[in-house]
Amino acid sequence: MELDNRTYRSKRRKSKKWRVWTLLSAILLGAAAVWFWDEYVPTGKHEDPSFDGMGKPIFYQGSMLDKPAQGQAESLKLPFDIVKELVDPTMIYEAASDSTIITTQDKVVRLRTSQLTGLMNEKPFNLKFPLEKIDGTLYLPMEPLKQLYRIELRESADTGAVIMAKEGDAIRWAGAASYPDKPDKTVAMRKEPSIKSPILADLKQGEEVMIWSEDAEWYRVQLKNGYLGYVKKGQLASERTETIPKDEQPPSFVPPKLAGGKINMTWEQVAGPKNPDTSKIPAMPGLNVVSPTWFHLDDAEGNLKNLADPAYVKWAHNQNYQVWALFDNGFEPKQTSEALSSYDKRMKMIKQLLSYAQLYSLQGINIDFENVNTKDKDNLVQFVREMVPLMHEQGLVVSMDVTPKSGSEMWSAFYDRKALIESLDYMMIMAYDEFWASSPTAGSVASLPWVEKNVVKLMQEDNIPADKLILGVPFYTRIWTEETVNGKKKVSSRAVYMDNPQKVIKEKNLTPVFLPEAGQNYVEYKDGDKLIKIWIEDEVSMKARMDLVKKYKLAGVASWRRGYENPAIWELIRTSLAQ
Known part of the structure; x- marks a missing residue:
C-alpha cells in the first residue's frame, strides 16, 4: 500500500511538472509569436494622408513650405517671401509705393499691388491677375514670373498641391516594383519609416514617385499629388533622373570690343561749365575710352x-x-541716401542719364559714388540693378568705380562689390591713395605690393572676374614734408603731376633710389629743418602696374587723370597692353 502511494505521488509530481512546462512553452511560444508579429508582420491599417491643415501647400525638394499658394492654373499665386527665397533673392518689395520690383539680366519689372498694369523696362504691360495681399501676405501672380524665370510649378488637380522645380534641379524618380504573378499587388507608402506605421497610399505597380532621401531600409518619397511618405527599399525599381533644363541663352548684351583689345581709359576732370580745350590735348596713343566727369x-x-x-x-x-561719361553722387551722403531710397527717385536718375546718353551719342556710363552711408549699401546695388538693363537696351556699357576693400564705412564698406559685379560690365578699382592727403604718415600713393594685394582680394573674396576688372592707376604723386613743430613731428603733403618730381630731381641734383618694398623709385632731401619725401610715379612704376594687368589678365587700365601724366607714358601703356 505504501509503495502504491509513493508511485501515485511521483506520478502527480511528474504530471504537475508537465503541465508547468506545457504552460511555460505555451507562454514562450505566444511571446515569440507576438514578438514575430510585432517585428516582422506589417500592419495593414490605413490612414488618410493630409497636409497638416494647409489648404494649398507648396513643396520644394520634398519639403512643405510654411505658406500656401492661392488660385489655380493661370491664376496661381505664390507668397512673395517664398518666391524671393527660392527663385530670386534680389527681388524687393518697396513698402512706400506698395510695389514689387524684379530685375533680371535684361529686364526691370515693377508691379504695384492690386493693379493690372505693370511696367517692364518702363513700358506698360497688362496682367490678367494682380498682386494681392491675403491675410497680410503679399501674393505674386506666377504667369508673368514664369516668363522671367525658368521655374516649373506642377499643380495637382486632385489635391491642389504645388510642387516647384527650378532650372538645374535634379529629381530622382522610381516606380513601384512589379509582381507579374500578382498583378493586383500594391506597394505600401507609409506615414513613418516603419512597417507598423499606417499606410497612406497603396501604390500600383509601376506608379512613379519622387525620392527625396533614404536611409539603410527606407526611401522618403512624394507622390505627384504632393503627399509624402516612406516606401521600403526593394519595393521600388526603374529609377530615372529628371533634370530641369537650364536657360542657355547667350547674354543679351556684350560690351563691344575696343581697338587694342584691352580697355585703356582715362578720366577727364570737368570742374565747371567750361570743358577742356580739345585743340590743346596732345596725342594719347593707345587710348580708346575717355570718361569726362559730366x-x-x-x-x-x-x-x-x-x-x-x-x-x-x-x-x-x-x-x-568711346565716351563713357561719369556720373557721381556729389559725394553728399545725405542727399545720396534720399535719392536712392525709392524706385521713383532711382528711375528719375536713370531716365536722365538715358536721355543724356542719347542726346550726346555716348557709349557708356561710369558710376562714381563715394562717401556713402553703409545703410544705403542695398539701395545702391538696387540702383545699379535697375539701371543696367535699361542702359544695355540702349547699347550702353556700364562700369563703376570702387575703392580697395577696408573697414572704412564712408570710403569702402558701403560697396557690395560681389553683388554689384553681377550687373556691371566692368568694375574699376581705384588703386590709389594708400597714403592719402592728410595721412599722419608719409608714404606711397599706391605701392605695388599694396595694389596687387587689393586686386587679388577683389578677385578672391568678391569673385570679381578678371575680364571685368579694370586697374585704376594714378597719374599723380605726393610730395611729403616732415618737420618738428613744438616737439612733435608734423606731416603734410601736396599732390603733384607726374613731371613735378622730375623737375625737383633735376633742380636738386638728386639720385632716385629704387625701393623694392614699394616697387617704386624714391627720393628725399632736406629743406632747412624739413625732410622732403617723394615716392615717384614714372615709367618704372607704370610698367610694374601694366605687368599686374598682364599677370592677372585684367580687362585693362583706367587712369586718374588726363592732364597729370607725362605724355610719354601713353606709349608705355599702349605697348604693355598690347603684349
Whole structure:
C-alpha cells in the first residue's frame, strides 16, 4: 500500500511538472509569436494622408513650405517671401509705393499691388491677375514670373498641391516594383519609416514617385499629388533622373570690343561749365575710352547737374575714343541716401542719364559714388540693378568705380562689390591713395605690393572676374614734408603731376633710389629743418602696374587723370597692353 502511494505521488509530481512546462512553452511560444508579429508582420491599417491643415501647400525638394499658394492654373499665386527665397533673392518689395520690383539680366519689372498694369523696362504691360495681399501676405501672380524665370510649378488637380522645380534641379524618380504573378499587388507608402506605421497610399505597380532621401531600409518619397511618405527599399525599381533644363541663352548684351583689345581709359576732370580745350590735348596713343566727369547728383529728389559738351564728344569720336561719361553722387551722403531710397527717385536718375546718353551719342556710363552711408549699401546695388538693363537696351556699357576693400564705412564698406559685379560690365578699382592727403604718415600713393594685394582680394573674396576688372592707376604723386613743430613731428603733403618730381630731381641734383618694398623709385632731401619725401610715379612704376594687368589678365587700365601724366607714358601703356 505504501509503495502504491509513493508511485501515485511521483506520478502527480511528474504530471504537475508537465503541465508547468506545457504552460511555460505555451507562454514562450505566444511571446515569440507576438514578438514575430510585432517585428516582422506589417500592419495593414490605413490612414488618410493630409497636409497638416494647409489648404494649398507648396513643396520644394520634398519639403512643405510654411505658406500656401492661392488660385489655380493661370491664376496661381505664390507668397512673395517664398518666391524671393527660392527663385530670386534680389527681388524687393518697396513698402512706400506698395510695389514689387524684379530685375533680371535684361529686364526691370515693377508691379504695384492690386493693379493690372505693370511696367517692364518702363513700358506698360497688362496682367490678367494682380498682386494681392491675403491675410497680410503679399501674393505674386506666377504667369508673368514664369516668363522671367525658368521655374516649373506642377499643380495637382486632385489635391491642389504645388510642387516647384527650378532650372538645374535634379529629381530622382522610381516606380513601384512589379509582381507579374500578382498583378493586383500594391506597394505600401507609409506615414513613418516603419512597417507598423499606417499606410497612406497603396501604390500600383509601376506608379512613379519622387525620392527625396533614404536611409539603410527606407526611401522618403512624394507622390505627384504632393503627399509624402516612406516606401521600403526593394519595393521600388526603374529609377530615372529628371533634370530641369537650364536657360542657355547667350547674354543679351556684350560690351563691344575696343581697338587694342584691352580697355585703356582715362578720366577727364570737368570742374565747371567750361570743358577742356580739345585743340590743346596732345596725342594719347593707345587710348580708346575717355570718361569726362559730366553728370552729378544735384539734390535729394534725383535731379542731375549736367556739364556735358557736344564738342568734346565730337572730338573724342574723331579720335576713335568711346565716351563713357561719369556720373557721381556729389559725394553728399545725405542727399545720396534720399535719392536712392525709392524706385521713383532711382528711375528719375536713370531716365536722365538715358536721355543724356542719347542726346550726346555716348557709349557708356561710369558710376562714381563715394562717401556713402553703409545703410544705403542695398539701395545702391538696387540702383545699379535697375539701371543696367535699361542702359544695355540702349547699347550702353556700364562700369563703376570702387575703392580697395577696408573697414572704412564712408570710403569702402558701403560697396557690395560681389553683388554689384553681377550687373556691371566692368568694375574699376581705384588703386590709389594708400597714403592719402592728410595721412599722419608719409608714404606711397599706391605701392605695388599694396595694389596687387587689393586686386587679388577683389578677385578672391568678391569673385570679381578678371575680364571685368579694370586697374585704376594714378597719374599723380605726393610730395611729403616732415618737420618738428613744438616737439612733435608734423606731416603734410601736396599732390603733384607726374613731371613735378622730375623737375625737383633735376633742380636738386638728386639720385632716385629704387625701393623694392614699394616697387617704386624714391627720393628725399632736406629743406632747412624739413625732410622732403617723394615716392615717384614714372615709367618704372607704370610698367610694374601694366605687368599686374598682364599677370592677372585684367580687362585693362583706367587712369586718374588726363592732364597729370607725362605724355610719354601713353606709349608705355599702349605697348604693355598690347603684349
